[in-house]
Amino acid sequence: MKKDVDKEEILKRGREDGPDEREQKIICDAYNFAGTVGCAICLLFIFISLIRDRNPFPYCLIAMVYCTAEYLYKYVKLRKKHDLIFGIIAAVAAVCWALLSILKF
Incomplete structure (x- = not known):
């Protein structure tokens, strides 16, 4: 029992x-x-934007922000150096896409 x-x-x-x-x-x-x-879906919209001769930068920004968040979160939790490096690269790319989006609008 x-x-x-x-x-x-x-x-x-x-x-x-x-x-x-x-x-x-x-x-x-x-x-x-x-x-x-x-x-x-971001890639699909990027290709559609390029075919239609429209600004694809906001979709590139969304994809890069996702990558930045993913890699930096993994770095915080696992402390692996390559996650930090890829996170920083993705963050720089995201800032570039953001600036291009602002300048293009």
């Missing part, structure tokens, strides 16, 4: 602690998929 109570208590605490590893992996995969789709 005592074992059943302990087992139930452990399971109850496990459910209260939040998502399990499988759920966390699915959530992470969902964010990765959403980011990939978002970047693909």
